[in-house]
Amino acid sequence: MHSSQSRSSGLPASPMLFQFEEVTKSYGAVVALDNLSVAVPSGAVGLLGPNGSGKTTMIRALLGLTRVDRGSGQVLGMDFRSRQLDIRRLVGFVPEDECLFPRVVGVEFVAYAGELVGMSSKDSLQRAHEVLDYVGLGEARYRKVESYSSGMKQRLKLASAIIHDPELLILDEPTNGMDPAGREDILELARDLARNKGMSLLFSSHLLPDVEAVCDQVVVLGGGKLLTAGNIQHLKHLHNRCFEVRLKADAAPFAERLSALGCTAEIRDDSLLVQIPEGRSQQLLWEVAAEQRLQIRNLRPQRSTLEEVFLKALEQA
């Protein structure tokens, strides 16, 4: 939980980032959110869900851009049905699509974004330079934004979203279509903001490794309903005494020997899933390896990946 600084709203930092209570929203015949109730504490939260699960609708509801049919909810302690404008002063949003204010240079772009939130023009220009330094757009800030590469445009959008120092930053598919270098930049910035600078994050993405790299908690939606939510490490539970082993050479004789010693060894792709019997530890594996003069290149306790958590949650729905 980040330190509670009293912000311009005058309220102490609410322990709950946002909460929904029985929120329903339909677009004609399609039900986007179905009686959704969730309470999310502050921190870095990942928002996952297949297409059409209501993620976009949820974000729009948080920003007050769409009216919900039923139910209520608060963002940072403020009701999103009545105080949308106040909420948007404390929230920054990085949209998924290509978005630009046309025909300006980078620093004017960010300063304008700040003025639109209500900063004075002097404040916003000063702050624009600060955040542009932070996201790493150096001399490029004096060039027209139409000439930027896609990675630079993404960082520009991020800069314009944090110029007013929001409490909550919403990132909608921030790494979509970016090359690995650009992706790493954005993830690094997101991680820094969330872990070191005390900003809460709502990270909506399809790329599960990205979500894992940045977020501590995750909310999974499906069909407009909440499928699962919680701390990522807790959800990826430890399989007690199951280990993932990769050897340099062929694993078959190794597996055979382990089975003889009372373990269950399962060959999967190029690695081995071994379950050690009661009372023994990994040393058993080292013993067998020393015996057979094999190299163990990878030995890790088995942990389900976020992908498995996600797919299982979907199945259970």
Added chain:
Amino acid sequence: MPIFDQGYQHWTGHLSGHAWRWLAITRHGVRVGMQGRVFRTVLLASLLPAAALAFALCLWGLVERNSDFVAPIVQFLISSRLLNPAVVADPRHYRVEIWTLCYNLFLSSELTLSMILIVLVGPDLISQDLRFNALPLYLSRPLRRIDYLVGKLGVIAAFLGLVTIVPCLLAYALGLLFSLDLTILRDTYRLLLASIAYGLVIIFSAGTLILALSSLSRNSRYVALFWLGIWIVSGIVATVLQSVDQVQRRQASFNRAMASPSASPTPQTLPERRRPRRGGTVTHRWSSEDFEAEEIEAAKTNWRPLVSYTANLSRVGRQLLGTDACWRTLSELEPAYGRKRYLHQYTGPQYPWYWSAGVLAGIFGLSACILSFSVRSLDRLR
């Protein structure tokens, strides 16, 4: 500590209430608009009529004080038949008329220049935002759609106000100074208010129309073409319709005259423009005076000028400024036989002004509908 954190800093500043958000949008739009070199040139050129207006009012002020300074200029104007000597003889009496006509001329030239300014800066206002998808950036900030639209309208208002309303005020002040007569205020304050009102009518009508057009397309070139269509093409169409109508009426009146019993053996086919000669052997059965009387009568219900957008604006403007009344006063100075022709020549179309007001109101309503529809439906966060 000597080493300062170069990373992200928190910010605790003051955020203004959202009532002023439209101002940020207007300032930004003005800054972007001023980037165009052609636009800046035209803007500067638009100030020339303003200078001319100021000059004319100052001149009149000196005429009122019977200053010798301006005597040669006045002589020149009288000799080139632009000014009636009776007016110069009693300037105070004709003060309101002259001021009104100066303002009228200024505002009609500024009307044309405004149309040009709008075609240079207007199409980009919303269509570029659509093309580069800036709307999610706007709408995810604490401002409402109405703030966005008012802000964009403010850009048009800023530029058009600069060339219409501001010169009206400044020229008025200068004219007042040069005549050193405060009674002018009492006589002409209504004119000042009317000219400001006319400026506002132009701003709101043309501004909402160009915004509505701009919100319909992502390509600002199409919007510019559409605007040119509305302005120029509608004017041409109106003129063509009027000419056709006039020719038809002339033909009809001629036929009617032919069919009347007092037929003369030598019919005159061409209409005579000059006064009929006293005495003379040729009898003109069909007199141009009768035709003119018909024209004047028909002008009262001629709807064809309504087709032209700028004609509507100028009709409302004339009504606000009261120019027709001024022309009538001045026509008293003309000999009786020529009065009607004089009026017909100088006053514009004579149909009731509330027809034009109705057309403008309708266009305004349509623009408002288009704007509310297109900005709403284009807020797409997929």
Added chain:
Amino acid sequence: MTPIVEFHEVSKWYGNVIGINKLTLRIAEGVTGLLGPNGAGKSTLLQLATGQLYASQGKIRVLGQPVWNNSSLNRLIGLCPEQDAFYEWMTGWDFVHTSARLAGLSRSAARDATQRTLESVGMLRHKDRAVRGYSKGMRQRTKLAQSLVHDPRVLFLDEPLTGTDPVARHDLMNIIQRLGSEGKSVLVSSHVLHEIQSLTPNIILLNHGRLVAEGHVRQIRDLIDKHPHHIVLICDEYRKLAGRILSWDDVEGVRVLAQAKGLMVATRTPDAFYSRLPELSLEDGMAIKEVYSDDDSLESVFKYLVNK
């Protein structure tokens, strides 16, 4: 290993700007990943291979035939482009069926193929809806379907998984892997390294229009000797372990990971290092609980090779 796609000293420039610079490579059967930063020339390579662009220099052969102006070859090639361009008014079924017919299938064969392909990509439920109503994931699946419907021998997939949710991603990756194992040659270009990593260990890495590396990821890693391998060891007595490890000559550095209770060891001879680990672990009090190296991953290889 007969190469299915062959590039021989191929260059392509656009005016002064170079797209591909003297590229020579051979792609065999199975799934191959095509990687590179933005502007590396991946799209140019795919367009050259499918005959959409004419090479300024060099020769390109697919399945033994030259590609330029060879329409009969298109029967054997499938392309899933990056751009999102459809005939929006067509239904999913129409679109794939038309593609099948354009590829030369008879009407009945096209019908069967469309049915089969739509089922395999999971779009049978939505086949009668117009494409303009599809979500991004559905469009990607349809695009993939149209590239598969005529059962090509060579497939070029340009960013096939963008915008798809994890469920679709999972399904589509299975399809691609199955195609690879069926003996087809599949070239997948993508920015998302961990996807390529799960699909295949064979990669082609481009940078600035030139070929930087080609082959199996781990082999490539072994050849990069400028960067020492980093191996993480987790052990309760990590400091004691560090002392023991530092006595080995080929260890270049040890970093303490206090929070994880482990060490990160830098060495240029990973082979020798790993072979010594089992005996070390069995020594008194040195039980190694975990060992792993992120270094073998595609991500680190990419970083080393591209960010010189």
